[in-house]
Amino acid sequence: VAIGLSGGFLEPLESTSINLIERGISQLVQLFPSGGLNPVLAEEYDRYMVNAFAGIRDFVILHYRLGRRTEPFWRAMREQPIPDSLAEQIELFEATGEIAIRDPESFGEPSWAAILFGLGARASAHHPLADCEPREAIERHLARGRDLIAQHAGGMPPHRRFIEHMVQGG
Amino acid sequence: MNGPRIAIVGDGVEAWLFAALFRQLSRRTGTLVVIPPPQRRETGRIALPPVVADIHRLLRIAPDLIAGFGTPRYGIEIAIDDGSQMLIPYGSYGDPDEPGNLVNAWIRLHSEGDAPALAGLSANAALAAGGSPRPDADPHLLRSIVAGWDVDGERYRATLKDAALARGVECSGSAFAPDTLIDADLIVDASEGHAAPQSGVGWHGRWLRIGTAAHRLHDAEPFAIAAVFSAAARLVSLLPRPDAMALLAREYNRQLAIELEGMEAASAMLERLFGQEARSVALDRHEARYRIAGLLPADPQPWTRDMWLSAFDAMGWRPERYDPNLDRFDTDRSTRRFDEWAALIDRYLPGRP
Numbered sequence: 338v339a340i341g342l343s344g345g346f347l348e349p350l351e352s353t354s355i356n357l358i359e360r361g362i363s364q365l366v367q368l369f370p371s372g373g374l375n376p377v378l379a380e381e382y383d384r385y386m387v388n389a390f391a392g393i394r395d396f397v398i399l400h401y402r403l404g405r406r407t408e409p410f411w412r413a414m415r416e417q418p419i420p421d422s423l424a425e426q427i428e429l430f431e432a433t434g435e436i437a438i439r440d441p442e443s444f445g446e447p448s449w450a451a452i453l454f455g456l457g458a459r460a461s462a463h464h465p466l467a468d469c470e471p472r473e474a475i476e477r478h479l480a481r482g483r484d485l486i487a488q489h490a491g492g493m494p495p496h497r498r499f500i501e502h503m504v505q506g507g
Numbered sequence: 508m509n510g511p512r513i514a515i516v517g518d519g520v521e522a523w524l525f526a527a528l529f530r531q532l533s534r535r536t537g538t539l540v541v542i543p544p545p546q547r548r549e550t551g552r553i554a555l556p557p558v559v560a561d562i563h564r565l566l567r568i569a570p571d572l573i574a575g576f577g578t579p580r581y582g583i584e585i586a587i588d589d590g591s592q593m594l595i596p597y598g599s600y601g602d603p604d605e606p607g608n609l610v611n612a613w614i615r616l617h618s619e620g621d622a623p624a625l626a627g628l629s630a631n632a633a634l635a636a637g638g639s640p641r642p643d644a645d646p647h648l649l650r651s652i653v654a655g656w657d658v659d660g661e662r663y664r665a666t667l668k669d670a671a672l673a674r675g676v677e678c679s680g681s682a683f684a685p686d687t688l689i690d691a692d693l694i695v696d697a698s699e700g701h702a703a704p705q706s707g708v709g710w711h712g713r714w715l716r717i718g719t720a721a722h723r724l725h726d727a728e729p730f731a732i733a734a735v736f737s738a739a740a741r742l743v744s745l746l747p748r749p750d751a752m753a754l755l756a757r758e759y760n761r762q763l764a765i766e767l768e769g770m771e772a773a774s775a776m777l778e779r780l781f782g783q784e785a786r787s788v789a790l791d792r793h794e795a796r797y798r799i800a801g802l803l804p805a806d807p808q809p810w811t812r813d814m815w816l817s818a819f820d821a822m823g824w825r826p827e828r829y830d831p832n833l834d835r836f837d838t839d840r841s842t843r844r845f846d847e848w849a850a851l852i853d854r855y856l857p858g859r860p
Contacts, residue, residue, distance in 0.1 A: 368800050372828040377795045381802075429758055432751040435744075437758050465510055465746050469534050 392440025434460035510537025550660025577658030769808030
């Protein structure tokens with residue numbers, strides 16, 4: 338059984354290898370052939386891991402599809418064909434603001450939204466129920482979230498200091 | 508905002524259930540009109556799955572009201588050829604809120620040929636056999652009990668209709684006819700087969716088929732009622748918008764296909780328990796996973812792991828092995844937990860024959 342980079346490589350725009358190793362180990366333990374090798378165990382392992390790779394594949398390709406960098410490499414990658422599932426995801430988001438979650442065990446809605454919005458995708462519509470809330474209430478809610486994050490982040494040490502602290506056994 | 512204009516063709520339990528739920532979940536946005544079909548069959552007694560407890564909470568329908576014309580259903584009853592009854596109980600083996608699942612421990616003991624009978628570990632099975640909970644019943648035991656209902660269909664329909672009308676659902680004065688022009692963004696076929704427009708399962712164009720109009724599965728378990736609930740929730744999350752209908756329909760149908768695969772596997776399981784042939788690729792996969800690796804279905808499906816275990820055990824399937832993670836636990840401890848749980852059932856659910 339191939340696990341980690343031996344099993345497949347998804348380039349490191351998002352560092353998903355560790356997650357895939359963990360998921361591979363977890364499946365292998367559950368399906369471990371303690372009673373003898375049986376092809377059903379291998380098929381089940383492969384079925385699960387293929388789905389896991391496919392979900393992450395779409396998320397990684399999204400970075401290239403929507404990336405705005407102009408160097409030849411990025412332009413060429415933007416022109417590559419994309420999986421139907423990703424094309425449908427982008428189309429759905431741009432038309433409605435909805436995000437389809439196909440692999441609930443990997444990237445969730447906040448991650449997809451961060452990349453879609455972060456790379457400039459724009460939803461031309463939003464969920465109609467959002468209109469049931471007064472605009473001021475939505476803005477107050479978002480401002481509260483921003484304040485909370487700023488408050489917590491402000492009290493945290495810089496990343497380098499945190500790592501140094503960990504290295505020193507803190 | 509104006510919100511979508513939705514018409515529902517139907518006048519039975521499924522139509523009014525969908526209308527009330529959709530109206531509640533969508534915060535009464537848009538308009539919802541129920542158009543009755545030209546004729547409607549009287550609904551006799553109908554079975555409701557455990558998920559109706561959530562539905563009733565959502566619609567603020569008190570259990571006492573349902574108890575006035577219904578009786579609790581503690582599982583799926585299957586008549587065997589020799590005249591006896593088999594029960595696939597709802598609810599859980601052990602307290603669902605406690606860490607350390609009795610189901611996994613049971614699979615381990617069963618694969619080693621030393622597990623207690625499952626029926627003695629189900630509070631639901633005890634209730635179905637005539638037990639009644641003592642007033643001081645242990646809360647762990649009570650948490651394991653889950654019930655559906657067996658109700659008078661006409662009175663249940665009237666209750667749902669009241670709930671829908673109270674939420675602003677309108678009722679058309681004229682009956683549906685195939686050449687009726689319906690002024691709506693989306694027409695939901697909840698006619699239970701009485702209107703039957705020519706469209707496939709799910710959402711196609713302006714038509715959405717739900718409940719038994721979309722998929723008739725095994726009568727022993729009311730899958731269609733659960734499917735009406737998920738259809739209402741799914742449609743609210745993908746609320747129709749005129750300029751994106753095709754995209755929303757595609758996503759609706761993608762999610763529906765996943766749900767249907769699970770329901771069809773469970774339905775095929777029931778067919779096989781009734782001694783009939785039933786083909787299902789998903790069920791074949793569930794069977795192989797259980798027999799060879801001691802694993803229960805983990806994909807989205809209408810049954811809990813506990814119900815699948817009951818069904819597999821009723822088929823006489825024994826796993827060849829179990830999840831090796833369970834080797835961390837001592838089998839004597841598992842046996843003690845089973846004994847303690849069975850004793851709780853005996854103590855607090857007396858009255859069984």
